[in-house]
Amino acid sequence: MAETAVTGTPPQETAKPAVHELFVNMGPQHPSTHGVLRVMLKVDGERILDADADVGYLHRCFEKIAERRSVTMVIPYTDRTDYLAAITSEWAYVMAAEKLLGVEVPERAEYIRVIVGELQRIASHLIWFGAFALDLGATTAFLYAWREREYLLDIFQKLTGARMLYNYLRVGGVRNDLYDGFADDVHRFLKQLEEKLREYHDLLTGNRIFETRTKGIGVITAEQAIAWGASGPVLRGSGVPHDLRKAHPYSVYDRFEFGIPVGEDGDVYSRYVVRMQEFYESMRIVRQALRDIPGGPWQGDVPRRMKLNGDVYTRIESPRGEVGVYLVGDGSDTPYRCHYRSPCFVHLQLLGPMGVGHLVADMVAIIGSIDIVMGEVDR
Amino acid sequence: MSEPVAEMPESLQPVAKAVQERYPQANVAFRTDGWLEVHIPVDQSPEFFRYLKEHPGLSFDYLSSITAVDYQEKGFQVVYHLVSMGIDAKGNRQLVVKIDVPRDNPRVPSVVEVWPTADFHEREAFDLMGIVFDGHPNLRRILLREDWVGHPLRKDYVDRRPPRPRVVR
Amino acid sequence: MTDWLWGLFQQWGLGEPAFNAFMGLIKGVLVVAFLAVNALLLIYLERKVSGYIQNRLGPTRTGPKGLLQTLADAVKLLSKEDVIPSGADRAVYILAPIVIFAAATALWIVIPFGPQTMVQDLNIGLIYISAVTGLSVLAFLMAGWSSNNKWSLLGSMRSAAQLISYEVPLVLSIVAVGMMAGSLRLGDIVAAQQGGIGNWFIFPQILGFIVFFTAGLAEINRAPFDLPEAESELVAGFNTEYSGFRWGVFFVAEYANLVAFSALAATFFFGGPTGPVLPPFVWFLIKTYFFILVAMWIRWTLPRIRVDHLMNLGWYVLIPLALINLGWTGLYVVLRG
Numbered sequence: 001m002a003e004t005a006v007t008g009t010p011p012q013e014t015a016k017p018a019v020h021e022l023f024v025n026m027g028p029q030h031p032s033t034h035g036v037l038r039v040m041l042k043v044d045g046e047r048i049l050d051a052d053a054d055v056g057y058l059h060r061c062f063e064k065i066a067e068r069r070s071v072t073m074v075i076p077y078t079d080r081t082d083y084l085a086a087i088t089s090e091w092a093y094v095m096a097a098e099k100l101l102g103v104e105v106p107e108r109a110e111y112i113r114v115i116v117g118e119l120q121r122i123a124s125h126l127i128w129f130g131a132f133a134l135d136l137g138a139t140t141a142f143l144y145a146w147r148e149r150e151y152l153l154d155i156f157q158k159l160t161g162a163r164m165l166y167n168y169l170r171v172g173g174v175r176n177d178l179y180d181g182f183a184d185d186v187h188r189f190l191k192q193l194e195e196k197l198r199e200y201h202d203l204l205t206g207n208r209i210f211e212t213r214t215k216g217i218g219v220i221t222a223e224q225a226i227a228w229g230a231s232g233p234v235l236r237g238s239g240v241p242h243d244l245r246k247a248h249p250y251s252v253y254d255r256f257e258f259g260i261p262v263g264e265d266g267d268v269y270s271r272y273v274v275r276m277q278e279f280y281e282s283m284r285i286v287r288q289a290l291r292d293i294p295g296g297p298w299q300g301d302v303p304r305r306m307k308l309n310g311d312v313y314t315r316i317e318s319p320r321g322e323v324g325v326y327l328v329g330d331g332s333d334t335p336y337r338c339h340y341r342s343p344c345f346v347h348l349q350l351l352g353p354m355g356v357g358h359l360v361a362d363m364v365a366i367i368g369s370i371d372i373v374m375g376e377v378d379r
Numbered sequence: 380m381s382e383p384v385a386e387m388p389e390s391l392q393p394v395a396k397a398v399q400e401r402y403p404q405a406n407v408a409f410r411t412d413g414w415l416e417v418h419i420p421v422d423q424s425p426e427f428f429r430y431l432k433e434h435p436g437l438s439f440d441y442l443s444s445i446t447a448v449d450y451q452e453k454g455f456q457v458v459y460h461l462v463s464m465g466i467d468a469k470g471n472r473q474l475v476v477k478i479d480v481p482r483d484n485p486r487v488p489s490v491v492e493v494w495p496t497a498d499f500h501e502r503e504a505f506d507l508m509g510i511v512f513d514g515h516p517n518l519r520r521i522l523l524r525e526d527w528v529g530h531p532l533r534k535d536y537v538d539r540r541p542p543r544p545r546v547v548r
Numbered sequence: 549m550t551d552w553l554w555g556l557f558q559q560w561g562l563g564e565p566a567f568n569a570f571m572g573l574i575k576g577v578l579v580v581a582f583l584a585v586n587a588l589l590l591i592y593l594e595r596k597v598s599g600y601i602q603n604r605l606g607p608t609r610t611g612p613k614g615l616l617q618t619l620a621d622a623v624k625l626l627s628k629e630d631v632i633p634s635g636a637d638r639a640v641y642i643l644a645p646i647v648i649f650a651a652a653t654a655l656w657i658v659i660p661f662g663p664q665t666m667v668q669d670l671n672i673g674l675i676y677i678s679a680v681t682g683l684s685v686l687a688f689l690m691a692g693w694s695s696n697n698k699w700s701l702l703g704s705m706r707s708a709a710q711l712i713s714y715e716v717p718l719v720l721s722i723v724a725v726g727m728m729a730g731s732l733r734l735g736d737i738v739a740a741q742q743g744g745i746g747n748w749f750i751f752p753q754i755l756g757f758i759v760f761f762t763a764g765l766a767e768i769n770r771a772p773f774d775l776p777e778a779e780s781e782l783v784a785g786f787n788t789e790y791s792g793f794r795w796g797v798f799f800v801a802e803y804a805n806l807v808a809f810s811a812l813a814a815t816f817f818f819g820g821p822t823g824p825v826l827p828p829f830v831w832f833l834i835k836t837y838f839f840i841l842v843a844m845w846i847r848w849t850l851p852r853i854r855v856d857h858l859m860n861l862g863w864y865v866l867i868p869l870a871l872i873n874l875g876w877t878g879l880y881v882v883l884r885g
Contacts, residue, residue, distance in 0.1 A: 024698045030783055046702060046855060056522040063507070064531050099412055137772065137852025143602040209772060209851050226440050226464055229496030242464055248413075248473075312412055313460050313475065315443065324444050326458065337532075341444040341460075349499050360702065361781045361854050378522060 020044055024360075028057050032135045032364045035374030039351060039363065048363060051355040053348040058378035066338035071097050071171055071306045074335065079165040081340060082376040084127050087113075087120040088318035089376070090169040093338070095250060096314040096327040097171045097306070106300045109173035110252045111293040116159070116168065118282040118289070119186070122193070123152045124319035125275050125282075128371045132272070133204060135368035136213055141203050148196050155185050171306065173299030183290045190283050197279055205276070214269035218354035218366035221266055228353065229346045232321025233274045234370055238266035244317035256288045268362075268369040275371075278319075306333050320344055320371055340379055344372040390472055391415050397436055402427060414460075414473045421478050424488040425514075431461060431474070432493050439463045439474055442490070445500035447508040449534045454482045457510055459490070480510070489515040507532040579656045587803040591618045594844055601848045628792035633696055636789065640694035645790070645797035648687030652804035655680045658734050659811050660820055661832050666734065673734040674726045677812065678719045681767055684805065685711040688776055688786045691798075695789035703785025706855055707776035710766055713862030718763040720870035721756040724877040725749060725816045734815060741819040750817040752880050755873040757817045759866050761839075764813065766858065768805040771847035775855050810839035 024041045027033040036057035042050040062081060066074045078093040079086040091113060098105060105113075130145030153163045158179055160166040168175050204210050220230070225238040235242055243260045245253040261277035263270025308329020315324045321343025330336040347370045355363045395407050398417060405427075406418035419427050431439045439461040448456045456479050463472040480487055489512035490497045501512040502521040509530035512518055520527060529536050557567045592607070592615060599606030607614030632641055658673040660666045670676050685707050692704020726732050728749050729740040741747050750757055766773035777785030787798050814820055814835035823831035853861070 022698060024702075032781070045705070056520075056524075059522040061507070061522075061531050064536075133851065137774075138850065139598070140602050140848050143604065147603055203849075204851070207851065209853050209857075212857050213851065213854050227495050229442055229494065240464065311448075311458075313414065313444075313458075322443065324460065326444065326446050326460070328448055337446075337448045339444065339446040341446075345499060345503075346496055349496060359855060361852075364781050 021049060026360070026363065033367060034131065034372050037348070037367070037372065037374055037377070039367070041360065041363065043360060046359045046361070048355050048358055048360065051351045051363065053351050055345070055348060055374070055377050058374050060379070062379045063338050063340060066335050068334065070333045071101075071308065071335065074338065075169065076165070076167045078340070079167055080375060081342065081379050082318060082320065082323070082344075082373050083164055084373050085120045085124040085319045086165050087116050087168065088316055089323055089340075090166070091117060091251075092314055092316040092318070092323045092325045093327070093340075094169045094171055095316065096312050096325040097308070097335075099312045099314060100308045100310055100327055100329050101171065101303065101306055103172040103302050104300050105173055105251075106297045107252070107294050108177075108296045109298045109300065111289050112174050112178060112298060113169060113251055114253065114256075115178075115186070115286055115289045115293070116156075116166075116174075118286045119152060119155070121282045121319045122279060122286075123149050123156075124371075125279055126152070128275060128319075128368075129200060132365075132368040132371075135364045136210065138204065138210070141200065144196070144199065144203070148193055151189050151192065155182070155189060158182075158185070170299060172302040173297070175299075177298045186286060186290060190286065193279070193283070197276075201276070205272075211269065213361075213365060214272060214369075215267060216265070217268045217358060217362045218369060219265060219267045220350060220354055224353060225266065228350050230321070230350060231343050231346070232317065232319070233271050233278065234321060234347055234350070236261060237263035237271035237274045237369075239264060239270075244315055244322060248315065250314070250316065252289075253285075255292070256285045258284050268365050271369045307331055308333065308335060311337075315341075318343065320373065320376070321347065342376045342379060344370070344374075345377045345379075348372065348377060388413075393436055394472060394474065397434065398431075401430060410475075414475045417474065417476045419476060419478060421480055421487060424478060425490060425493070428459070428476070428490050428493045431476075437463065439472070440494075442494040442496050442500070445490075445497055445504055447504045447510045447532075449508065449532065451534050452482070453479070455480045455485050455508065455510060457487050457504070485509060486511045486513055488513050489518075491515055506530070509533060576653075580653060583653060583656065583804045583807070584800065586807050587800040588618045588622070590803045590806065590840065591621070591799075593840075597841065597844045598848045601845070622796065625796040626793055630793065631789075631791050633789050635696035637694035637696070640690050641789075642794075644687050644691035644694060645794045645801075647690060648684050648801045649797050649804075651680055651683035651687060652801040652808065654683070655805075655808045659808060660734050660738050660815060661829055669733055669735040671731075671733050673737075674722050674732040678715070678722060681718070682711060682715055684768075684801070687801075691790065692776075692786040695786070697789050699783045700786050700788045703776045703782045703788070706782075707769065707786060709855070710769070710773065710775060710858060710862075713859050714763045714766040714866070717759050717862060717866035717870040718767055720867065720874055721753075721760040721763065722816070724753060724756045724870075724874050727874075727877050727881055728753065730881075734820075738815060738820040738822060742822050745819075748817065748819045753817055753873070753877070755869055755876065757813070759870045759873060760816065761813060763862070763866055764809045765843060765846070766862070768809050769802070770806060770809075770843055772850040772853045773858060774847075774852065775858060781852075806840060806843060807836060810836045810843065813839045 022043050024043055026039040026041050028036040028038040033039065038054040038057070040052045040054055041048055062077050065077055074093060075090055078089045082089045126145045126149040130142035133141030156166065157163050159182065160168040160175070220228070220238055222238045222240050225235050225240060230238070239262055241260045241262050244250070246260060258281045261274045261281065263274045308327070309331055311326065311328040313324060313326045315322050322341070323343060324341030326339035326341070327335055328337040350370065351366065354366050391409065394415060395409070398405055399407050402419060402423060404420060408416045410416050431437050441462040441464045443460040443462055446458050448458065450456055456477050459476040461474040461476065478487055487510055489501055491501065498517070499521060501515050502518060504510045505512060505518055506520040506522050507530055519525065554567060595617070596606040607617035610617040610620050632638060655677065657668050658666060658670050658676055688707040689704045692700040725737060729737040731737065741749060769776050777787060787795055790798060811832070814832070818835050821828035821832035
């Protein structure tokens with residue numbers, strides 16, 4: 001281990017063996033902090049003594065903006081929180097609004113939501129796979145994942161007109177129906193993805209360098225994960241079989257058969273395995289939904305003037321974890337208060353417990369493994 | 380507010396009972412959306428939450444979110460969303476706890492000791508709403524700059540930033 | 549050609565030292581030109597190869613098939629503002645790229661382009677090589693220290709640690725080559741491998757080759773051992789603060805080292821510039837570029853190894869392997885008679 005003796009502060013006299021503490025700012029301009037995250041690291045050589053996340057560089061107070069917009073006008077803003085899985089953040093908000101308004105969503109709309117939601121999960125996981133591999137120095141996997149995501153974005157573009165920020169869900173349904181041939185497109189994509197996933201596994205899973213870099217790194221136990229409010233693949237990677245799609249089936253998720261992939265060790269590798277398996281589970285759900293999708297309207301009846309009353313908290317399983325929206329209405333058509341619970345924001349607290357004792361290179365792997373999106377953290 | 384309904388799911392009944400017995404002044408109601416809603420006075424906060432987490436029949440071990448709402452003249456309301464995951468893996472007990480605090484002195488005891496995840500949530504509520512969480516180890520602004528004036532999510536918030544100087548070219 | 553020049557010098561009344569100095573200058577210019585051309589080509593090649601590995605096209609726009617892309621980049625780098633961080637140790641900061649380029653070039657003095665074509669066939673060639681390859685780490689340390697940047701410092705510390713762990717197996721594997729040839733002179737090593745594939749050192753030295761190739765990749769900081777400049781971990785490592793021309797020099801030196809390493813691998817184990825039909829220089833290029841392509845293939849396939857695993861690999865795997873190989877080589881040489 002290389003030990004560095006340079007510190008910003010004068011060295012302190014201690015009886016203990018000399019620890020040469022160095023304060024390093026990892027970010028906000030660092031290639032692998034996925035945006036503008038700043039991790040304040042205290043390192044001894046390259047060993048991390050303390051890690052603390054500093055966020056807020058992308059903050060634009062979406063919650064305050066929402067208080068000035070009508071119910072529907074907020075939806076585009078929710079897109080821009082988790083910009084890699086826009087559908088799920090829209091969904092959480094739309095569900096909250098529907099509960100406050102008492103709007104019934106037609107069955108077809110629910111199925112469409114499930115399909116695009118799961119496709120979105122695949123798209124988001126594809127980016128995660130690429131970025132995670134890139135963080136570990138495997139540049140090629142990144143471009144492979146990007147290629148598949150491109151096909152998926154083409155489908156989304158045909159469906160919604162946008163590639164990343166869809167503004168597709170509406171209170172009471174979705175904006176437009178599926179286009180003709182949507183099912184064929186999706187089936188073709190899923191078939192292709194299945195083949196390519198094998199390629200991904202060849203590239204990374206089982207690679208000795210990859211395994212030594214991920215196994216036993218950033219371990220959190222199940223108790224820790226629950227206490228620190230982890231959710232999604234981070235929680236499941238620690239062995240807790242908790243998935244909101246099963247625990248509190250929203251929409252029509254109770255009609256599909258799918259498993260909850262669970263990791264064993266709570267380390268970076270377990271999270272990797274969980275996400276890689278979620279590809280297959282999402283594919284299963286999409287196939288079932290495409291098979292069972294009923295006809296009918298895709299937009300329910302909504303009051304012309306949407307008056308929000310009362311408060312509600314909805315939770316959704318986004319690709320990153322539990323997205324919650326706390327919506328309060330005061331009888332007007334603008335949300336009185338709209339709070340967005342972001343999974344990544346919560347997960348960032350885990351950087352300390354996960355990273356201490358590991359090397360700087362492991363911190364990169366850990367950040368990659370919790371799959372942060374800074375737009376969602378800072379909102 | 381959602382109307383309290385008579386039939387409460389079986390999983391939540393013991394919770395309501397236990398809470399009501401131990402804290403008679405707590406206001407327990409069942410909401411139609413599946414959440415149990417409890418109003419408690421502010422002075423019971425940390426013990427009440429520790430009871431919720433540690434009492435074997437309750438074990439609300441998962442804190443989903445802490446947020447605050449500004450009800451203007453009615454004061455602030457700090458809202459905790461709790462889920463129990465330990466007892467049954469399905470985790471179908473959901474509890475929302477609301478604490479009303481006066482506007483002129485918005486102080487709530489911190490629950491970081493109970494759930495470590497409360498750290499960032501409380502910092503965010505402090506940053507954006509100005510709720511002071513007593514006992515929080517590190518109550519600093521988290522999303523806004525350290526020298527920001529005011530708390531933007533308050534209804535009476537005015538942007539006190541100096542107007543940008545006009546540049547004439 | 550040489551004789552003619554020698555005559556010319558005698559006519560002018562200049563002695564042998566002046567002639568040697570002149571010849572050295574010419575050879576030096578040739579080597580630097582060779583390196584510069586190779587670096588330009590290699591950067592293009594790397595972009596194309598990585599492109600094809602990653603289902604992309606690589607550069608296509610500048611010049612025919614994007615051939616002029618590197619040139620355009622070179623012009624860009626040369627015309628950029630020369631930035632030196634205010635807290636930097638100026639003298640060392642400026643010196644570092646010079647040192648690394650000097651080290652990269654100095655290696656080429658002993659590398660044989662043909663059976664007897666080299667700048668200087670030193671009788672201590674192998675020792676010279678192991679000495680010069682260690683020089684580049686000095687430049688990394690200088691760059692990392694003088695940049696006044698913590699990431700640079702971490703990067704240079706990594707490179708120092710990496711050098712210590714990899715210099716040893718590298719030298720041990722080179723020693724075995726010297727034993728096989730019975731000489732430290734690279735000309736002799738090439739001569740010993742002449743006369744067909746059967747005489748190549750790769751067959752008795754397969755273990756040595758594996759050690760040499762792995763340690764060599766680590767020595768020249770090539771992925772998956774590119775820890776001193778691991779961009780996803782240390783921003784850009786030791787050259788974080790460098791830009792423009794100085795950064796370009798680091799870049800060229802990196803590729804010069806890659807060529808040198810591939811050329812050495814070819815020389816030590818694959819007969820160097822020997823082969824049928826084609827002229828020796830062409831064989832030299834073919835073998836060198838083969839190893840360059842292998843190195844590129846490795847770089848774009850594998851994830852980056854972690855710094856402590858790298859040390860473990862060096863100390864626990866490569867050094868024992870190199871020692872076993874050394875013992876085997878001794879036995880082989882004795883049995884061969």
